Amino acid sequence: MKYTLIVICFSLFLPKVTAQNICAFERKPQAFPIRHWTSCTLNASDTNCVGKLLAKPPATQTFQNRHRYRLQTQVVFKNAFNKDLLTLRVQGLHGVQKVFWDQVKLYTNGTLNAQNKITRVGRYHFFVAIPDSLSQQGTHTLTIIYQQLKQAQFSRLNVFLGDFEIFNYHEKSNNRQMVLMLTIFLTSALFFLIFYFGFGQKASFLFLSLYCIFYAIKSTLKPYQNFYVPDFLIPYLSFEYAHLVGNIAGVLLIAFLIWELTPKYRWRHLGAFLALSIASFFILSEARFLFLMMFWGGAIIAYGLYRRAKGVIWILVGLLGFFIFMYLWVNGTLGYGYFLGVIFFIVSMTVSVGQKVARQIKLRQAAMLHSAVLENQLLKKSIQPHFILNSLASLQELIEQNTEQASDFVEKLADEFRLLSQVAHQSLILLSDEIEMCKTHLKIMQYRKNACFEFITERLSGNEQVPPGIFHTLVENAITHGYGVKRQGKFVLCKSIEGAYTIYSFFNDGEVQAEDLLSQANGTGFKYIEARLQESYPDRWHLERQIVNDGWEVKIQIKH
Amino acid sequence: MIRILVVEDEDLIAQRVKRLTQEILGNQLHHLAVCPTFESAQAYILEHPIDVVMLDLNLNGKDGFQLLEQSVAQSFQTIILSAYPDKAIMAYEYGVLDFISKPFNKTRLQKAFDRYQNQDYRSEYPVKYLAIKKKQKLQMIATTDIMYIRGAGNHAELYLQSGQVELHDKSLQHIVKLLPSNFRRVHKSYIVNMQLVVSIANNYEITLQNGHCLPISRTQYKQLKDLLS
Numbered sequence: 001m002k003y004t005l006i007v008i009c010f011s012l013f014l015p016k017v018t019a020q021n022i023c024a025f026e027r028k029p030q031a032f033p034i035r036h037w038t039s040c041t042l043n044a045s046d047t048n049c050v051g052k053l054l055a056k057p058p059a060t061q062t063f064q065n066r067h068r069y070r071l072q073t074q075v076v077f078k079n080a081f082n083k084d085l086l087t088l089r090v091q092g093l094h095g096v097q098k099v100f101w102d103q104v105k106l107y108t109n110g111t112l113n114a115q116n117k118i119t120r121v122g123r124y125h126f127f128v129a130i131p132d133s134l135s136q137q138g139t140h141t142l143t144i145i146y147q148q149l150k151q152a153q154f155s156r157l158n159v160f161l162g163d164f165e166i167f168n169y170h171e172k173s174n175n176r177q178m179v180l181m182l183t184i185f186l187t188s189a190l191f192f193l194i195f196y197f198g199f200g201q202k203a204s205f206l207f208l209s210l211y212c213i214f215y216a217i218k219s220t221l222k223p224y225q226n227f228y229v230p231d232f233l234i235p236y237l238s239f240e241y242a243h244l245v246g247n248i249a250g251v252l253l254i255a256f257l258i259w260e261l262t263p264k265y266r267w268r269h270l271g272a273f274l275a276l277s278i279a280s281f282f283i284l285s286e287a288r289f290l291f292l293m294m295f296w297g298g299a300i301i302a303y304g305l306y307r308r309a310k311g312v313i314w315i316l317v318g319l320l321g322f323f324i325f326m327y328l329w330v331n332g333t334l335g336y337g338y339f340l341g342v343i344f345f346i347v348s349m350t351v352s353v354g355q356k357v358a359r360q361i362k363l364r365q366a367a368m369l370h371s372a373v374l375e376n377q378l379l380k381k382s383i384q385p386h387f388i389l390n391s392l393a394s395l396q397e398l399i400e401q402n403t404e405q406a407s408d409f410v411e412k413l414a415d416e417f418r419l420l421s422q423v424a425h426q427s428l429i430l431l432s433d434e435i436e437m438c439k440t441h442l443k444i445m446q447y448r449k450n451a452c453f454e455f456i457t458e459r460l461s462g463n464e465q466v467p468p469g470i471f472h473t474l475v476e477n478a479i480t481h482g483y484g485v486k487r488q489g490k491f492v493l494c495k496s497i498e499g500a501y502t503i504y505s506f507f508n509d510g511e512v513q514a515e516d517l518l519s520q521a522n523g524t525g526f527k528y529i530e531a532r533l534q535e536s537y538p539d540r541w542h543l544e545r546q547i548v549n550d551g552w553e554v555k556i557q558i559k560h
Numbered sequence: 561m562i563r564i565l566v567v568e569d570e571d572l573i574a575q576r577v578k579r580l581t582q583e584i585l586g587n588q589l590h591h592l593a594v595c596p597t598f599e600s601a602q603a604y605i606l607e608h609p610i611d612v613v614m615l616d617l618n619l620n621g622k623d624g625f626q627l628l629e630q631s632v633a634q635s636f637q638t639i640i641l642s643a644y645p646d647k648a649i650m651a652y653e654y655g656v657l658d659f660i661s662k663p664f665n666k667t668r669l670q671k672a673f674d675r676y677q678n679q680d681y682r683s684e685y686p687v688k689y690l691a692i693k694k695k696q697k698l699q700m701i702a703t704t705d706i707m708y709i710r711g712a713g714n715h716a717e718l719y720l721q722s723g724q725v726e727l728h729d730k731s732l733q734h735i736v737k738l739l740p741s742n743f744r745r746v747h748k749s750y751i752v753n754m755q756l757v758v759s760i761a762n763n764y765e766i767t768l769q770n771g772h773c774l775p776i777s778r779t780q781y782k783q784l785k786d787l788l789s
Contacts, residue, residue, distance in 0.1 A: 450571035
């Protein structure tokens with residue numbers, strides 16, 4: 001399946017070489033594509049083939065697995081050109097090309113050593129001026145001896161013959177487009193980088209940013225190379241570098257998709273694709289890798305669609321658009337289709353990422369608001385007017401009857417409020433602090449109810465983290481509901497670990513009234529506990545209340 | 561002699577009420593009991609006659625509204641002790657004699673007992689409903705529906721505009737303190753909604769809108785005559 005796709009796509013790339021070999025020029029030359037070649041493949045030993053007349057022009061040839069070609073065509077000038085600088089523009093070959101005009105060598109693009117090995121690859125596109133002496137009226141022969149890089153894929157050879165002024169004009173407009181594209185890539189890269197540093201350092205943003213940077217690099221390497229770059233920077237194997245950079249960009253793009261759309265095994269997944277892309281660098285052509293990458297990306301997106309991952313629609317739109325532009329480019333309909341495709345893709349990603357960030361900000365605000373509401377609830381619950389007013393009424397009695405106890409009672413009240421104000425704004429606190437709060441509360445209630453309460457902990461280290469006010473709320477609830485007549489109470493908090501669960505069980509020996517089971521469960525106390533658990537352990541907790549022998553038990557299960 | 565029941569689940573506060581009440585009432589206090597739960601209070605009421613209940617509105621986390629309804633339907637007067645000052649208006653509307661916010665001092669408690677003992681005291685926040693004990697549950701009668709009330713021993717018969725007669729457990733002496741000012745005790749045995757009085761006759765009788773005639777006491781005659789003209 002994968003390969004049929006690649007093959008279908010690739011059939012579009014195969015060059016059309018026909019035996020038709022004569023191009024007729026009218027008086028005024030315009031840039032005129034030379035599309036018809038009489039071509040043949042040269043043997044490695046054929047070094048002096050220029051001018052060698054082929055007995056029989058070969059029919060259409062494909063160039064697969066051949067590395068040296070001799071391309072020849074005849075050009076007929078019906079008039080003489082005496083004013084303009086006649087120029088050849090050759091583009092689309094990866095390797096070393098020698099250009100002959102009427103059997104005179106005009107230009108060598110790249111260098112070969114004595115053994116016909118490439119020591120320096122020529123430019124992807126170059127110009128050759130044809131001297132006036134050779135541009136007379138009549139029939140001329142253009143021959144290109146082309147030594148192809150082993151890794152290169154023969155894609156499309158374009159040779160134009162025309163006035164230098166025309167080429168110059170096109171070069172300039174190419175340059176402008178090039179600059180525009182680079183700007184878009186680099187701006188996007190910066191944009192995603194800002195997202196990366198600004199919003200929780202999400203790896204996918206970094207990948208997208210690097211992808212843009214690598215694409216910018218790649219676009220300067222290939223195919224236009226209009227910028228002047230010193231030789232040591234543009235390596236002699238610039239084609240290979242473009243291939244390498246393209247592969248890196250591909251891996252980064254896949255990494256982005258993996259991090260955006262899949263929940264598990266991300267590094268392993270990325271590792272597998274990285275290995276594949278390294279292998280493909282040596283085996284597959286750049287374009288084939290591109291299609292492999294798109295197939296891979298398509299599979300991830302399909303998975304994302306299946307999982308209904310957020311933002312998948314925009315990624316899909318981006319990749320589909322990329323595909324369409326690519327197709328138009330391959331087809332020859334849209335000259336800059338490839339880059340337009342990439343830009344379309346980047347814009348779609350920007351929208352997707354922007355939406356994601358907006359959603360994240362909203363969620364964060366909601367979470368902050370939620371935390372603030374919970375903090376407020378804890379404080380409100382603990383300093384409820386009735387708690388304070390009842391405490392003050394008790395204090396009044398102590399002041400008038402037992403000043404020593406009154407002072408102690410005030411201290412306990414202060415302790416509880418101090419502890420509460422310290423922990424209320426945190427989402428998790430030390431269990432030892434929580435227990436301290438429970439004990440202080442019990443002491444206050446001991447005074448008020450003239451009772452004796454005991455708080456026992458079992459199997460706790462004290463270093464456990466729990467949301468604030470959970471057990472405190474349970475103690476409050478227990479005292480309010482369970483100790484109307486009883487003047488003695490026992491509270492037991494113990495922890496156990498069962499597999500992936502930590503279980504806190506809280507027992508008290510309060511009076512049991514079955515009707516309370518329901519009414520309490522809907523009370524603000526339990527709502528507060530549930531909200532806190534959900535905040536700290538989203539969907540990983542379970543709360544259970546039951547009447548047990550001589551009392552109540554509340555079990556809180558938390559999954560690690 | 562006053563018999564008092566304190567319903568309060570916090571010992572220190574109950575102790576305080578008890579101590580201050582003893583100080584205020586002195587010899588007038590016949591008896592004072594403390595119950596920590598509403599259930600135990602109900603059991604106590606069944607077996608002991610009492611005059612005043614001092615009720616904490618939030619007992620053991622239960623909704624005070626139900627306690628309040630049940631308490632005001634009884635023959636005794638109810639004084640609320642509460643840490644929920646926002647419930648005061650509602651409590652008065654249901655017919656409590658006084659609403660004391662916690663914390664409280666001796667003076668405030670004194671005032672409450674003064675209200676109980678003062679015959680002429682009229683509530684600043686008059687009752688809106690009178691609770692009637694039916695077989696299974698309580699029924700609340702809006703005071704606006706009442707034409708007049710006839711005393712019958714320790715009970716009171718509520719004569720409603722609809723023609724029905726309902727029995728309320730409080731005595732006239734207790735009810736009159738709670739009722740709005742348009743209710744007037746015109747006779748030893750009658751309290752009348754003055755808004756429904758049509759005329760007053762020389763034979764010491766007043767006529768209501770529906771034609772009912774009620775006796776009035778001689779001492780009230782002149783005042784009522786002035787009031788109606």
